[in-house]
Every structure is written in C-alpha cells, then in structure tokens.
Amino acid sequence: MQHEDYDWISRRAHEIWRAEGCPHGRNQEHWSQAVDNWRDKQHELAPPAPTDHVRRVMVVDDEALIRFATVEALEDAGFEVFEAGNADEALVLLRRCEFDAVFTDVNMPGTTDGLGLMAIVRARSPRTRVIVTSGHVRLGAFDLASGVSFIPKPYAYDAVVGMLKGPGA
Known part of the structure; x- marks a missing residue:
C-alpha cells in the first residue's frame, strides 16, 4: 500500500471515529470502514481499461x-500509424478520427507540450492508451x-x- 493511501485511510478512520462521538474500543471497526471507503473510492477513480487491441x-x-x-x-509491426510534428497538429488529428494509442514526446514547440497533450487525450478519450517519451x-x-x-x-x-501490443501479444 502506498504511503498516501495509508494516510487517506488513517484520516478517514479518524473522521468516522469523530462522527460517532469518539467512542473507545471500536478502532478496528472504524479502520475497516475506512478501508472499505478507500476501496470504493479507488474503484470510482479507476480509469476505464485501455483498449485491448x-x-x-x-x-x-x-x-x-x-x-x-x-x-x-510501427507500420512494419502492423499498426495503422498517423504522425504529427507537435501537439497542435496532434489535436487537429484527434478531432478528425479516433486513435487506440498516442505515442508522444514531451518537449515540443507549440501551444502545449506532450504532457499537455497527454492530459487532453486522457480527458477526451480515457480508453486511449498513451505512452510518453x-x-x-x-x-x-x-x-x-x-x-x-x-x-x-x-x-x-x-x-x-x-x-502497444500488450502482454502475451
């Protein structure tokens, strides 16, 4: 478990304890409820699975x-490949057609860089696989x-x- 996850659970258990009037002897119940809340939260925040193919x-x-x-x-490996010289060109292509994956450099000229492009792709199409280089x-x-x-x-x-092909491909 990541440190920030543990901290979230700990804070949530404390909130539950306070909301119930600070009772003694029920720490395990509060902790279990906080863990359940954390699991529910993780399930809600999990992005949709990337496209399989x-x-x-x-x-x-x-x-x-x-x-x-x-x-x-990538073409030699059997993919249908489009190319863009920067994120601005990529955004034009993204408006025209859907992609299963975007492979982008970080540092590029234009109004946004590869990380900005990554954020836009994730927001518009959460199932699109994104690889940054x-x-x-x-x-x-x-x-x-x-x-x-x-x-x-x-x-x-x-x-x-x-x-891009994934495990076992």
Missing part, C-alpha cells in the same frame, strides 16, 4: 528523423496521468511495439 496509433514528435523511424517501425526528463508514475506509460529516449522500437 491497438490498431491505430498516432506518433507525435517534433524531431522528424525520430518520428519517421518510429512510424516506420523523452530524452531530457525522466518521468515516474506521479508525473503522469493514470494509465499512462513512460519510455525514455533512446528507446528500442520493439519495446514500443511491445508496450
């Missing part, structure tokens, strides 16, 4: 040679939206293909 992918990177090579590798920053789970993966540059194309 990725067919259509958008690659977003302002570095043309990297973008072209990634597009070619960067050669300048290392991002962890707390830096990314729920359900978003990170792969550092330089990356192996077969690693990206594996992330």
Whole structure:
C-alpha cells in the first residue's frame, strides 16, 4: 500500500471515529470502514481499461528523423500509424478520427507540450492508451496521468511495439 493511501485511510478512520462521538474500543471497526471507503473510492477513480487491441496509433514528435523511424517501425509491426510534428497538429488529428494509442514526446514547440497533450487525450478519450517519451526528463508514475506509460529516449522500437501490443501479444 502506498504511503498516501495509508494516510487517506488513517484520516478517514479518524473522521468516522469523530462522527460517532469518539467512542473507545471500536478502532478496528472504524479502520475497516475506512478501508472499505478507500476501496470504493479507488474503484470510482479507476480509469476505464485501455483498449485491448491497438490498431491505430498516432506518433507525435517534433524531431522528424525520430518520428519517421518510429512510424516506420510501427507500420512494419502492423499498426495503422498517423504522425504529427507537435501537439497542435496532434489535436487537429484527434478531432478528425479516433486513435487506440498516442505515442508522444514531451518537449515540443507549440501551444502545449506532450504532457499537455497527454492530459487532453486522457480527458477526451480515457480508453486511449498513451505512452510518453523523452530524452531530457525522466518521468515516474506521479508525473503522469493514470494509465499512462513512460519510455525514455533512446528507446528500442520493439519495446514500443511491445508496450502497444500488450502482454502475451
């Protein structure tokens, strides 16, 4: 269990205890109820599962040679691939058609970067798989939206293909 989850449960158990008039000898009941509340909260906040089968992918990177090579590798792996040179171009494509996955660099010129694009994609289409990449920053789970993966540059194309196809594919 993550530290912040434990803290949430602890605070909730204390709230329940206070709401019931601070009774003695019922700590286990309060704690159990708080854990149940936490589980309910996790279930409500869980994003919909990503699409099981990725067919259509958008690659977003302002570095043309990297973008072209990634597009070619994904096409060779059987994906239908679209490309954008920045998040603004990607947003235009997102208005025109649906994608099963978006693979985006972080640092790009334009009105938003890859992290902004990630947030927009998650808000508009929570089932779309999103993979973020960067050669300048290392991002962890707390830096990314729920359900978003990170792969550092330089990356192996077969690693990206594996992330898109999922386990056992």
